[in-house]
Amino acid sequence: MDFRLTDEQKMVQDMARNFAEKEIAPYVDQDEENHYYRREILTKMGDLGLLGWSLPEEYGGNGMGWMEAVLALYEIAKVHTSWRLSISGNCWGPAMTIDEWGTEEKKQKYIPGLVSGESVGSFAITEANSGSDVASMRTFAADMGDHWLINGSKMWISGGHTADVGLLYAVTEKGKGPRGLSCFIVDYNNTPGITRVPIHIKVGMWTAPTSELVFENAVVPKENLLGPLNQGFPICMWQLNNTRMGCATGAAALSAACLEGAVQYANERTQFGKPIGKYQMIQAQLAEMKLEDEAAKYLVYHAAWLKDNNLPNQQATSMAKLFGCNAAVHAANMAMKIYGSYGYSTEYPCGRWLRDAKQFETLEGTSNIHMQIIANIELGYQPNR
Numbered sequence: 001m002d003f004r005l006t007d008e009q010k011m012v013q014d015m016a017r018n019f020a021e022k023e024i025a026p027y028v029d030q031d032e033e034n035h036y037y038r039r040e041i042l043t044k045m046g047d048l049g050l051l052g053w054s055l056p057e058e059y060g061g062n063g064m065g066w067m068e069a070v071l072a073l074y075e076i077a078k079v080h081t082s083w084r085l086s087i088s089g090n091c092w093g094p095a096m097t098i099d100e101w102g103t104e105e106k107k108q109k110y111i112p113g114l115v116s117g118e119s120v121g122s123f124a125i126t127e128a129n130s131g132s133d134v135a136s137m138r139t140f141a142a143d144m145g146d147h148w149l150i151n152g153s154k155m156w157i158s159g160g161h162t163a164d165v166g167l168l169y170a171v172t173e174k175g176k177g178p179r180g181l182s183c184f185i186v187d188y189n190n191t192p193g194i195t196r197v198p199i200h201i202k203v204g205m206w207t208a209p210t211s212e213l214v215f216e217n218a219v220v221p222k223e224n225l226l227g228p229l230n231q232g233f234p235i236c237m238w239q240l241n242n243t244r245m246g247c248a249t250g251a252a253a254l255s256a257a258c259l260e261g262a263v264q265y266a267n268e269r270t271q272f273g274k275p276i277g278k279y280q281m282i283q284a285q286l287a288e289m290k291l292e293d294e295a296a297k298y299l300v301y302h303a304a305w306l307k308d309n310n311l312p313n314q315q316a317t318s319m320a321k322l323f324g325c326n327a328a329v330h331a332a333n334m335a336m337k338i339y340g341s342y343g344y345s346t347e348y349p350c351g352r353w354l355r356d357a358k359q360f361e362t363l364e365g366t367s368n369i370h371m372q373i374i375a376n377i378e379l380g381y382q383p384n385r
């Protein structure tokens with residue numbers, strides 16, 4: 001087992017770190033304060049190839065795999081976790097799913113724009129009354145012969161009102177549960193009947209837009225069905241097993257940011273005549289953070305390695321996501337304690353870290369759902385895909 005990164009992987013890591021420091025870091029405070037989504041960052045990510053992981057070069061893919069992707073996403077998320085969503089929202093969500101399930105025509109039509117950053121992507125699964133229980137969704141796509149007529153609504157959709165294109169999961173056969181769902185590609189700029197409402201009440205992730213989508217007789221072309229009819233559930237689970245890597249990596253990166261900040265503060269802050277880092281209790285807190293941070297990172301690397309080698313990885317992905325979110329929440333909590341009162345002020349990023357860390361416990365499968373996946377695979381109740 002070789003834990004060293006290749007020269008190419010180190011290059012990707014450096015490139016993403018430089019990008020995050022130069023193009024994202026200068027705007028973090030200002031954009032957080034204004035809850036502002038800086039669209040041009042996505043374009044720049046596309047220009048650098050940061051949206052083209054594991055996708056064929058003929059559609060603009062960067063020729064690199066999961067390991068390189070998680071190294072890059074980690075550097076970006078460490079600076080500002082909101083921006084990790086763009087890799088899931090463009091690459092691992094719509095582009096990769098279209099590449100797996102789409103016709104040649106669809107691949108040529110949609111993937112290049114998502115990879116270059118010309119298009120903003122999204123994926124819409126959740127509804128107001130359908131979260132963990134995906135198969136209970138109500139949004140209905142009626143087959144009208146030459147088109148689909150969509151009615152219903154989606155909730156908590158990342159990039160929902162900024163997206164140009166997105167995946168939409170809807171019921172195509174009522175009463176069939178998971179066997180009655182299908183996946184569609186929606187062109188948000190050219191589909192009348194869709195109202196997109198920004199959600200401004202989020203606790204964190206303030207620079208990443210989130211929305212409610214309302215479909216009222218929205219007409220979607222017949223050919224925009226992605227994959228076979230009524231196969232939306234397996235497509236959705238396949239997609240989530242990819243996009244969850246964004247949460248897993250983002251959470252590990254956030255835990256690293258908290259640790260780095262806390263270490264620096266513990267070396268600088270003096271009480272009772274010594275830097276607080278000299279006190280055993282602070283050291284114990286930092287040791288716990290370091291242990292969890294390192295474990296979270298290697299769980300991500302392991303899941304990425306399995307994916308790159310086409311080996312079963314669902315359990316590894318869920319473990320990386322679950323452990324990462326626990327590490328991130330714990331680290332953010334510890335960081336705020338170590339920074340003392342300054343941690344509770346807006347002068348330091350502890351508040352943002354804590355707010356942003358909490359998202360990981362909910363989206364792309366809550367912690368309970370990931371515990372179920374891990375245990376069900378372990379018990380042999382479901383295959384490890």
Ligand SMILES: Cc1cc2nc3c(=O)[nH]c(=O)nc-3n(C[C@H](O)[C@H](O)[C@H](O)COP(=O)(O)OP(=O)(O)OC[C@H]3O[C@@H](n4cnc5c(N)ncnc54)[C@H](O)[C@@H]3O)c2cc1C
Pocket residue numbers: 123124125126128129130131132133155156157158159202205210359362363364365366367368369
């Ligand atoms: C910032 C943000 C961005 C998001 N982006 C997207 C997006 O881009 N696209 C999208 O489709 N969705 C998105 N979501 C939605 C997210 O994926 C859902 O919120 C998530 O799946 C949980 O659903 P829920 O909120 O309805 O919780 P519920 O499913 O109602 O769960 C509530 C609680 O009950 C528990 N629970 C539920 N079922 C069980 C069970 N069987 N056993 C044990 N415990 C259970 C859960 O663990 C949780 O603690 C986003 C959410 C947020 C906050």
